[in-house]
Amino acid sequence: MNLDKIKSISKTGFWFVFLPLLLGSLIYVMARDSSIYFLQFLPIKWNKIELPYWVQYHLPDGLWAFAFSSLVALVWEDVRSTGYYVWLGVLVAVSIGLEVFYGTFDWYDLVFILVGIGGAYWIFRRKK
Secondary structure, three states: OOHHHHHHHHHHHHHHHHHHHHHHHHHHHHHOOOOOHHHHHOOOOOOOOOOOHHHHHOHHHHHHHHHHHHHHHHHHOOOOOHHHHHHHHHHHHHHHHHHHHHOOOOHHHHHHHHHHHHHHHHHHHHHO
């Protein structure tokens, strides 16, 4: 793999993987109550900000799905490969399974997850 390819993957990874993960995490930390399981382990305590309901409760799922789908597209280098579809199926199954397990499943979450996956698919399909 040449240096230009590595730089391109690094830049793409930042914009399409790291940044959506960071934004989704910041929404959780800054706008959700501390009863969320993983927030209980963070030593951060500050006043929560008010955001629209869909931003607080659904957008992070879509951002994380977009980031994961982008990461899989970067690894497989072809959004039409079987591996890409297998990992996206795993993403949806695990996401929905965890939400059902914790009793937080919502159809809007599924919509945002599918939009996140579809957005990444559309972007990476056009890049090739």
